[in-house]
Amino acid sequence: MDQKFLKKVKLFQQKEITENEIYLNIAKKIKDEKNRTTLEKIAEEEMKHYEIWEKYTNEEMQPVKREVLYYTFLAKLFGYTFAIKKMENQENQEELEYIFDQELLKEIPEAEKIYQDELVHEKKLIDLLDEERLRYIGSMVLGLNDALVEFTGSLAGYSFAMQSNKLISLAGLITGISATLSMATSEFLSARSDEEENPTKSATYTGIAYLLTVVLLIMPYLVLPDQWYGIALGIMLLLVILIIAVFNYYIAVAKDLSFKQRFKEMSIISLGVSALSFIIGLLVKRFLGIDL
Missing domain, CATH: 1.20.1260 (Ferritin)
Structure with a gap:
């Protein structure tokens, strides 16, 4: 040959x-x-x-x-x-x-x-x-997307309303845990009303995705010095981009979907809500005259 x-x-x-x-x-x-x-x-x-x-x-x-x-x-x-x-x-x-x-x-x-x-x-x-985990990808997307949009916005708002990593971490943990339980419960009720095969698993995947996102996003506020809230906010936003990129790459490969479109969409929504919440935090602090 x-x-x-x-x-x-x-x-x-x-x-x-x-x-x-x-x-x-x-x-x-x-x-x-x-x-x-x-x-x-x-x-x-x-x-x-x-x-x-x-x-x-x-x-x-x-x-x-x-x-x-x-x-x-x-x-x-x-x-x-x-x-x-x-x-x-x-x-x-x-x-x-x-x-x-x-x-x-x-x-x-x-x-x-x-x-x-x-x-x-x-x-x-x-x-x-x-594969089982891919059957519940919709629940994972729900938990992850809600956590990125809602919790990123909350932390951005807290950052300049409170200006203290300790207070932001405290408020964030309370908000995050409560929101995780709320999301998981809502997904369970929704899945059961839609007569899905296993609503408990749907709720579990949603809750786990939400809670893991909460833990990752709040980590900079927990480990950095109290007055470094601006740096913590910047790191948190970088983590948001990283989480969106990793998760959407996983979905794109496993489900044969477009990575660029999903990544762009989720990034714009999450960072847009963060920017809006950041502005709201500044306005609330200024007009209510609260100084923590």
Whole structure:
């Protein structure tokens, strides 16, 4: 075989055996039988492709261990749907186009079928995955979005109304905990009235998303000196951007959605409410003549 083709075949052969091990590693840790079986089927396809390429290279390949460890860790941290879809992202699409050029398709008869499997069949199998946390993504979005909009606005208003990190932290904790309980309860009642399968889980995901956001946003006020409320506010707003970016990236990968549009929308809303609340805090302090 031409050395140019051989290089491409070896590249894809190693990719197949690496992904085979990743799928098997992730499958071992999944309790749901349907999802585990789906991942095992994909792993089996990867192995079949590996064996086809091996006939042409006459070489055995070992999985790239750092990639196996990386995606196994991602699956544990963010869920297996996120890890797998990240692995099969646009970068891999470009890699496929590089390997499966027209010359190679003519040179190796089986290459066309492998190419179609990678583009279509495996994607269909991945779309069959039904991870629990993604079924409740709407509840997570509700909790996170409300916390970012409402609580960011509250902290911005408190910052220049109170001008004391201790007081802002106290007011923020009371507001945050109360709002978490309120949001979780509202989500439970809403889910039950809509006759959802498990309203308790919907409420739990909403409450957890809200509470984690509250804790992260209030942290600068808790750890910085009392009079550094302006710096705490700045750090809090940076955390808002970071949380929005991370969460929307997760959603974009796991649910095949647009990252830029969702990130832009949530950022404008959250920071807009913060700016308005900041102004309200200044006005309240000035016109009521309160000096804390």
